[in-house]
Amino acid sequence: MFDINEAVARMISEVKKIVKNDWKDISGEVTDILQRRKERLALLTDLYIKGELTEKRFLSRLENEKLIFEAEMHAIAVMKKAVAQKAANAVIKVLRDMAKAVIR
């Protein structure tokens, strides 16, 4: 007999496992991204102060910085989708395996 409560419990457990493991990595990536952004801004300011960049170039690179950050946010979006895809497929797999067992 198919037990829906057990099925749901297993699904939740699978999703929790996936999200727990992957979330730690995503969180690490976000920390790295913020650290890299800090370093880029520090480097940019330093080059400008030392006169190795003109004001025009400093301002243009400051604008570019937004694009680099946008790219990093796109990478994070891919990571989040990867976790969502894995979790959704794990749920389907639990359901499929349990339904198959009942049908047999």
Add this chain to the structure above:
Amino acid sequence: MKSSITCLKMRSIIFLFSAAILLTAASCAVRLLPDYDASLAEEIVEASLMIDRFCADMLEFSRSGTEERAYHNFAGAYVEIELALRSLYLKNSVRPLNRHSTRICEIALDLWQEYRDEHKEDGSISDGEIIINRRYFQDLFKSMLAAEEWKERAQ
């Protein structure tokens, strides 16, 4: 008592029916991202190395404000790198469910063209510009590669 057993049976039947539908649909699993492409990941690393080498060579073998740093000495390398970036953009843009990676490649291509045009217009490029450009591309490629590698984890 009898009605609760009937109700339970009904729930099981409905659930199994739903499961059967899901099983049919299960062959097409949930897809939010394209499959991981190892050759594309390799191409990202190669393009990244090309730009890194280009910047390192410029800093090492030419001096700012001299003829050595003139645009025409680097025009060929600019074109070669632009082609590598264009190839990455094109290959990413034709893959379904791939708008994030496509946008990262588009940003890289746009910035490369902007920096090339600056060098061309100014005739030269300062060490400071090379250093910041190099850093920007290193971080852009990190994002590009991370996005590709997480597609493998999604499978």
